[in-house]
Amino acid sequence: MAGVSLRAPSPAGAPTERGIDRLLTRLGRAEAWRVRPAGKADAADDDGSELLRLVPASGTGRSAEAEAEAQAQTQAQGVVVSAALLRAARARDLVERCDRDSRALRLSQAGQARLRRISCGDDGFRGQHQHRGTRRQPGPDGSVALLAVDHGESPLAWLRNRKGPDGAALIDAARFEAGERLRADVTFGRIVPGLATQSWDGLGASGARRSAASGIADLSDAAVAARLRVERALAAVGPELAPVLVDVCCELKGLGDVEKVRRWPPRSAKVVLMMGLARLARHYGLMPPEDGRH
Known part of the structure; x- marks a missing residue:
């Protein structure tokens, strides 16, 4: 970052916390950034403070598709930010230099936690310690709902969110989806049967009771179907590998605990x-059969 200093505080006015939040939101669009002096057309902000241009850094270990998406989101030429805000974020350890390239910047762990807190709104202080996302949950009518989940609680998500020496995720998409599908069926089969034992005395008219009973019966049927899917899936995996799948995917036990x-x-x-996940993915049709068998 020749010619660009990020150490001295800017005298052009104290950066606000809201301004820093906006900066972190913009930095969250890419994994790493290179700092460039802004062009003549945008060399100074309205208050006279210095502006810098941030360009997504290539070679960050992401796939070509992810790099292309980041470039498209920032219109390839990057984004223009206040130098004072960037210095303030650095002073708060919210932004750090990339280990592999001292000329590139990225959000630090503290910066990522603050960004999660920003995106979670009123639930931010809990959300900053979570890795929120969505998971597909099969419904009793065959539909699929997207549920908000904390992927940080899932050992599979932990593997999915980390990369090996080749830059690829430690677990591929097919294995991850297979494990989450098994977990969804096991969870659905365990929770729903409890509804069938509840008292319906306070539901009012007999019609309402019949309607509630019918709905719970439908849910119970769906739970039975989920159990059958689990049994078929574990049978396809085999008794040698199935227990580990249940421990890790469904009971959320860490690999170290299993060992x-x-x-x-x-x-x-x-x-x-x-x-085990490879066999499970083949059972679900997410991976091709072994040796071309059908």
């Missing part, structure tokens, strides 16, 4: 998990 309980050597649980 400790079973007295397995380190990293062996991940190998078993990947094998």
Whole structure:
């Protein structure tokens, strides 16, 4: 970042917290940024403070598609920000230099947590410790609903959100979706049957009771169907691999805990998990059959 200093505070007015929040939101559009002096047309803000142009940094380990999307979102030429705001974010340790390239900047862990807090609104202080997203939940009528979930609680999501030496996620999309589908069926099959035992005495008219009873019966049927899907899936995986799938995907046990309980050597649980998820993904039709078998 020759010619661009991020150390000295700007004398052009104290940056506001809201301004820093807006800066973090813009920085969250890409994994890393390079700082360039702004052009003549936008060299100074309305209050006379210096402006800088941020350009998404290439070679950040993301796929070509992700890089292209980031470039499109920022219109390729980057975004213009206040140098004072960027210095303030650096002073608060919200922005840091990339380890692999000292000329590029990225959000620090503190900056990412603050950005999550911003995006979560009133629930922000809990949300900053979560990695929120969506998960597909099958409904009793065959429909699929998108549920808000904290992916930080899922060992599969932990693997999905981390990359190996080749830059690819530690678990591919097919295995991740297969594990989440199994988890959804197990969860649905466990929760819904409890509804069938509740008292309906306070529901009012007999018609309302019949309507409620019919609805709960439908849910119970759906729970039975979910259990059958789980049984078929685990049978397809086999008794050697199925217990690890249940522990990790459904009980949310960490790989280290699985190895400790079973007295397995380190990293062996991940190998078993990947094998089991591959069989599960093939059962769901998310991966091609082995050796071309149908």
